[in-house]
Amino acid sequence: MEAEQAASPHKRIRIDFAQRRRLLAVLGGNHVNYCYQCGACVGDCPTTRFFPSFNPREIMLTALLGDLGTLLAPGSVIWKCSNCYNCYERCPQDVRPVEVIIALKNLAREEGTHPEEAQTIYETILKTGRSAPVIASLKRKRESMGLPPLPAIDMGELRAVLAPEDPPPGDSPPSSTAESES
Numbered sequence: 001m002e003a004e005q006a007a008s009p010h011k012r013i014r015i016d017f018a019q020r021r022r023l024l025a026v027l028g029g030n031h032v033n034y035c036y037q038c039g040a041c042v043g044d045c046p047t048t049r050f051f052p053s054f055n056p057r058e059i060m061l062t063a064l065l066g067d068l069g070t071l072l073a074p075g076s077v078i079w080k081c082s083n084c085y086n087c088y089e090r091c092p093q094d095v096r097p098v099e100v101i102i103a104l105k106n107l108a109r110e111e112g113t114h115p116e117e118a119q120t121i122y123e124t125i126l127k128t129g130r131s132a133p134v135i136a137s138l139k140r141k142r143e144s145m146g147l148p149p150l151p152a153i154d155m156g157e158l159r160a161v162l163a164p165e166d167p168p169p170g171d172s173p174p175s176s177t178a179e180s181e182s
């Protein structure tokens with residue numbers, strides 16, 4: 001019997017359905033379940049081109065197996081996704097891999113395993129309404145290109161969505177921002 005098992009070409013696969021349900025709850029749907037591993041999302045992924053270790057098909061498979069321990073670990077490959085949405089356009093099954101990856105990133109933040117850089121961007125958005133500060137040179141560049149000033153952002157509304165219970169980081173920001181950042 002032992003010899004038969006050792007010689008068997010079939011590998012036993014375990015699926016953690018509880019962890020998969022946890023992902024689906026954040027995802028707000030079950031479209032990841034329809035991935036049939038065709039690899040179309042890989043062929044047009046710019047991140048895979050530069051980082052062969054990043055493979056959206058493999059990420060979907062790992063998610064289907066419910067192996068969130070791997071996907072949410074510190075330094076997880078999910079953070080290499082550039083959110084370009086090519087995979088969203090390519091997938092014949094409407095799996096929307098980028099949305100699955102975004103859901104995984106949200107779970108990683110809940111667990112505190114996200115990279116420091118992501119936290120910095122989050123805090124910048126919470127403070128200024130933008131992912132990067134609008135510095136003076138950027139304003140001058142916009143002016144030289146004939147672009148209008150950036151519109152004001154309703155910070156109250158933004159904070160209500162992003163962090164309704166969190167105190168604002170640092171000093172209290174103004175209730176709205178336009179060209180005030182420097």
Ligand code: SF4
Nearest residue numbers: 035036038039041091
């Ligand atoms: S996510 Fe879509 S494109 Fe990618 S392997 Fe699965 S079915 Fe194919």
Ligand code: SF4
Nearest residue numbers: 045081082084085087
């Ligand atoms: S959104 Fe992410 S996974 Fe999808 S093609 Fe772009 S980099 Fe690749």
